[in-house]
Amino acid sequence: MSRLIALALCCLSYSAWASEEHKLAKVQVRTDVQSLERGAETVISMCTGCHSLKYIKYRDLLKLGIAKEKVNSWRGSNPPGTSIPSQMSPEVAVKGFGSIPPDLSLMAQARDGRANYLYSYLLGFYVTPDGKSGNHLFPGVKMPDVLGIAGARTPEERAQIEEKARDVTSFLMWAADPHEQERKKLGYYVIGYLVLLTVLLKLMKMRIWSRLRNN
């Protein structure tokens, strides 16, 4: 009985923790190069005006599999080893927004809700009755509605923007943890190996302990 109570309490506390994040839209993060390339394109053309990606170098984009010509056009005269900079100087940013827009390289892992937060934030913009821009997840937001979700008129337009937000999220998820795919691939081998080893160890244990049975 008490065991059940304990178990129930565990589940309860878990669901209570999780419920904070319920209001976020769920996003299915993609990992194919095409999506990541589209996401990179959007981020570099629309976000690096204000945000930097200091842990991502142009060279990393090449390693990811994005075409060389494309990366070259993004980096301009910067050497491939440069981190992706923000086009806005800190002074201008502070003057315009009161703060420096945060670096985006770890952003997808830096808010509760992680990918879902990022996705919902990008789609969370709306126009207040007095014509100002607001965001459901960020009261008093200063960042403009870059993807233009508040201005979407038709369902098709909305779907297009959602698609874009999903690509941006996917790209920023990659940027936050570039080794994720490699990690998971290695993980399958490791777990497979461990299962084999554990079966062998269990057999060993059974064999050794069976000596005790008859005395």
Next chain:
Amino acid sequence: MAKGIISWIDRRFPLTAIIKHELTEYPTPRNLSYWWNFGFLAGFVLVLQILTGIFLAMHYKPDASMAFDSLQTIMRDVNYGWLLRYLHSTGASAFFIVIYVHMARTLYYGSYRAPRELLWWTGQVLLLSIMASAFMGYLLPWGQMSYWGAGVITNLFGATPFIGEAVVLWLRGDFAVGDATLTRFFALHYLFPFLVAGMVVIHLVSLHTVKSSNPSGINLEDKDNIPFHPYYTSKDGFGLGVYLIIFCWFVFFAPNTFIEAVNNNPANPLVTPPHIVPEWYFLPFYAILRSIPDLLGGVVAMVMSLLLFAVLPFADRSTIPGGARYRPIYRVTFFLFIADIFVLGYLGAQAPTGYVVPMGQVATFLYFATFFILPIVSKREDKWLRARLPQELLAQFDRTNALAKGQNKGDAP
């Protein structure tokens, strides 16, 4: 060749004798369940933490302006750096799961009782040292939660009467948590696990003096014991396999479970994150701290909540050997106590508003009440059980107890 070397050593150091005495022929009860695997697992986790830690330290930079970036270099550029970091950060949580299960086993089966009091106390010192290691390690990533968590915890020392402020200043080496704090935490974070390893040796020497307890609570005679090797080496091996499957699943497929999102933001002394929570393994104690409205009182309560475990060998006054298995009242007390810890843990993670505060106070009260009612409950339960159990069995219990306390050694069967 190998034999030659070993015998050369044996003539100068009792290597083979030690291995025989402490490992291969060390007599162990045959009825230990899988709950007895967790001590060995804790040792394994400690070794893995030390190994991954040393290799991380080759790339980590304990400087406030470089720490966060150096961790990103580890995660992105160092060969398998991500693996080292995830093994280490997941390992810290795994450490506490293993240690807490190990302690719960001790509580459930009454393994803290005579003659194992000292073993229990050394275990407690180990827990406190591991907590200190983990707390200092958590500052090293230099994220927002690292920074503010360390700020809050070092502030607790401000509750020291008269010299509180001076103590806090001394601990931090700065007026706020800063570069000086980070560097000393790194130095101590490197040191403490080795102290822990030394204390593990003491823990084991103590264990091998009094021998393992077992689910029956009755200390078995030698003819009923079996050598540690190969029986328990094989059992521990299998347990390790199962443990590694679960652990590696987290490391490879969900490593971010144990890294707070907030901590992926670099430390910023000017902005406090909206909701500071310690790592999950500190939550019950944090909830106790918050339940007392006064700072000094809260700190005292939190410290006591850990230290009070030391009185258990005296507080449990039953003469029935062992723990919960044959003692229904103790069993209920045990499960209520564990449930209470879970409630405290849950409350510790919530913002202190609404029902959270009064509920935390009730749970805190129940936590401490358990220690205070245990002497009465165990005495009552003992009377009740003695009135019902067969004389023969009671006589055997009394012999066991006498043996445990080291009395009447001569008359023991």
Next chain:
Amino acid sequence: MSDSKSMDKPLDCPERRNFLEKATAVVGGVGVAGASWPFINSMNPSADVLENAISEVDLKVIEVGQSQTVSWEGKPVFVVHRTPAQIAAMQASKGGPDPQEDTARTQQPEWLVVVGLCTHLGCVPTRDNEGWLCPCHGSRYDNSGRILHGPAPANLPVPPYKIVSSETIIIGVA
């Protein structure tokens, strides 16, 4: 397999038992070896260090007769824009104790690229008109980076490099 056994006959089926024991030992050993690789490999140069293994040099700023020192893999590399007279002198000689044709040491005769660490004990030689003189123990190198006399045993090594255009070379890629 039969399950009846007693203490004095523990190995009911020794072959099978041996096989199991060996298989477990081998699988376990492979695991330990595999697990140690990430630890060992983490001590190899990391990606950000390897990036230093490629350096771009702008040739426009190096006048005829001048030399520039650039950093590659954390080591100094001398890039020399040689005069026609130096080229002629160098191509006419084979150097000293470690003879080598000048043409084997250059891709284009006017550009000499050598690692600037004395092959004796690793000091950085100083430039003069004749070539280089090592300040530590007086090894003398000519304008092709070849050892002429002194304790150094070998010529200054030529790093892998590529002349991409008349204006740039990349050191570190062959």
